[in-house]
Amino acid sequence: MPTLTIDGRSVTVDNGTNLILAAERVGVEIPHFCYHPALKIVASCRMCFVDVTQEVRGKPVTRLVTTCNTPATDGMIVNTQTDAVRKAQNDILEFLLINHPVDCPVCDQAGECYLQDYTFRYGRPSSRFSELKRFKHAKELGAGIRLYTNRCILCDRCVRFLRDYVGTGELTVTGMGNAAEVSTAPGVPIDNKLATNVVDLCPVGALLTEDFLFKARVWNLKPIPSICPGCARGCNTYLDVMYNEVQRTRPRENPAVNGHFMCDPGRFTYHVIRHPDRLEAPAMRNGEALEEAPWDAAMATAADALRQAGRDAIVLVSTYLTKEELVAAKEFAGALGAPIAFIPNTDRWARETYPGGFVIEADRSPNTAAATEIIGRTIDEVEIDGTTPAVCVVNSSIDPAGIAAAHLEKIRRAQFVAAVDVLKGPLAQEADVALAGRTWAEKRGTFVNSQGHAQRFLPALLGPVGSRDERDILRELARLVSAAGEVAESAGATT
């Protein structure tokens, strides 16, 4: 456990810790481009220099070293504020900027660009370069990723990520010296589920995703910490919001769950918030079609049917609900005296693991763990047939494919179906009353992931005007159901 001094502050670190992490531990920032904690260290950008004083053959020697690949040793004295270090940082930034197009006004990365930030902090205001800049054409790499090759500083993060972390290796560097370019092999575009992470990894605006291209300036975005609802892993995310719209999703670092990354299907789940089939107001069945109805009418209809059914009603929940909503649903079922069960998410996909340790779970819903613990019983363990007077399904699933056909067929058998949902999917089409709920981005709650971690998330947006929070709906239904007197007893006992 070596002890060393960094800028006058003493710190003790584990054996083999590199100086860049040791400095982070005492709050000293060392500028870098190519270093990333999840990727192989190459020390190629030459930005992370510090002055290190060490005993060499009995005499103290001071020299510049790169911190990303130098392990901390006992008695090292590290200085990041000397003239030599500042000159080195200045020089490297000058070298990087001489061929960089400096098209910040049209570059998406402005505001979160390492080159911009470091030039402000460590660079010089003008350049001595007065030659022709080298020019490289922009490319489309596949998976909606664009490489503005001119801006690339050849830090190699994208190459290392796809080669080592994902294992597919679609990107490589071609050419030598100043003609070096990151590119794909001809006819082999990027095609894997972790592809868009290279856009987050790229320190400059070379790699950009068409999903976010020209949408917003990053300093206008408000990042809200959230959890991805795409699978049971629950990768931690930031939803970047502007004008009550999610403009993009970014991964949030969590070493226990998702590391530094998230998968593309999860990243793009935010599009469901403004899905064309979004259920934005309650609806009631009128013959064949569902017609939009006001809240009190819809709630009254649903509450009447459920009160009539009483103990014979069935309450069903999905695994897309938050832990708090599951508890509220259970209380509602208790107020009815009716059984409650959850609809398990059918395994239509395989679990995927990647060499870097990333996992996409087979269960593509976020809260099966909590549903199993709080509800316990699944839909397969309850009887629903033509004699079931009412079923209340609290679905709110963000999967546009909807409930599995087998489960939907079972639900359809009941005489009355009340659904709380966010999409006009197959369930809403079968329902007699469809109540408009909210997606995860529009409410706060907790998901329990496949590892058992309970993860809270915050609301990023206001839901559609005609929607209500699921817990409000359930409490109101419970109140309506018991306000009109006792819950009706029925002939048969149900548990």
Next chain:
Amino acid sequence: MAAGQNRMILSQCETRGIERLDVARQHGYYRALEKALATMTPDQVTDEVTKSGLQGRGGAWFGTGMKWSFMPKQPDPKRPSYLCVNADESEPGTCKDRFLIEHNPHLLLEGVLIASYAIRARVAYIYIRGEMWEGMEKLDRAIRELYSAKLCGQHILGTDVSIDIVTHPGAGAYICGEETALMESIEGERGYPRPKPPFPAAYGAFGHPTTINNIGTLAYVPWIIANGAEAFKKIGDPAYPGTLIYQITGHVRKPGLYECELVYTLRELIELAGGVREGHTLKAVIPGGTSMPVLTPDELDVVMAPASFMPRGPVKSGVGSAAIIVFDDTADMVDVALNIMSFYRHESCGQCTPCREGSKWVWDIFDRLDHRGARTGDVGIAEKVLVDVGDIDTFEFNKTICLFGCSFSWPLTVMIRKFRSEFENAEREGRPSPLPRPAPLPVIP
């Protein structure tokens, strides 16, 4: 004292048919290998070479025996040791290795086998420059002869020593002559140098313990084993024993390969090559390939051995690969600088920032200087950029991952300093080209 040659290596190359195994064996080749396998342990071979004082002829002059002693004495069977032989001779001005490969492959192969035995290597990879296809064909033919004669491969000469020799051609990159880039290239990756530490003896080719030796160094190994370390130390300067094949080229009367002991001065060696051409005077000499700073006529009385040069001696230059390039008064040093910089700009691998960007920038300035289109202050900017890549005054080499950055920034800094008047004249004579128009916007085609 007039320089005289000691053609201990070159004379062997003059024997007719020496590239054939039967002729080679008639002249005593592979007897040293037999002696080593029969009477010496690998560590004894290493000790003998260490005692002989042989140092690397690739330009770094690191003790060969000492380098071999870093290898594991008991290699893990799951991590066999390798020998990588650096036959990627690409330094401008250097041609000695090519000559030896094309004329006397068996001399080198015997050295490769003895070295592999000494470091307990399982495979020897000879990384030969791709352009030297003729040499590679000769080496391949010689290796096939060795396999047939059971002098390499499984159970050499009936012993339990097995060494395979593989030739691996390069594909036209000077940077693959750098030892870590050479190993990357053999692994099939791009020839990007690795940061050191870890050093090759700990983590080398394919992650296994590896020694990299220049092929010219291994040419001396059979002689040392056959005749003993003491005899080798008596040849020439005991601090730098043996000979060095100086490649004297440029404006001399008799350019060629001159094998001498390391006791003569640069002036004497140039005289040996016939001196500067008739009717001309000496202007500058590059003593050891273009990576070494240039010397002016008043600096010629320096003994051409590593002791005279930095870091062991006072002169800011080096013996390097012993490629002596002589310039007379007809040479335009600005043109020479551009010629040298073109090579380095082309060969930069592009991995680290200072070399990749700096090489292009400096080339652009030299290009405008040479074509008399420079602006005021260009020479000053070129000097400052070269110092930013690597400062020769502080011996700074750490700005870049490998020494390639210094191999153009140090010599060109010295060239500008020593011939400043020529560069400033070029700057003054310039009709400045207009400032360049901004680059086009990168659009998706």
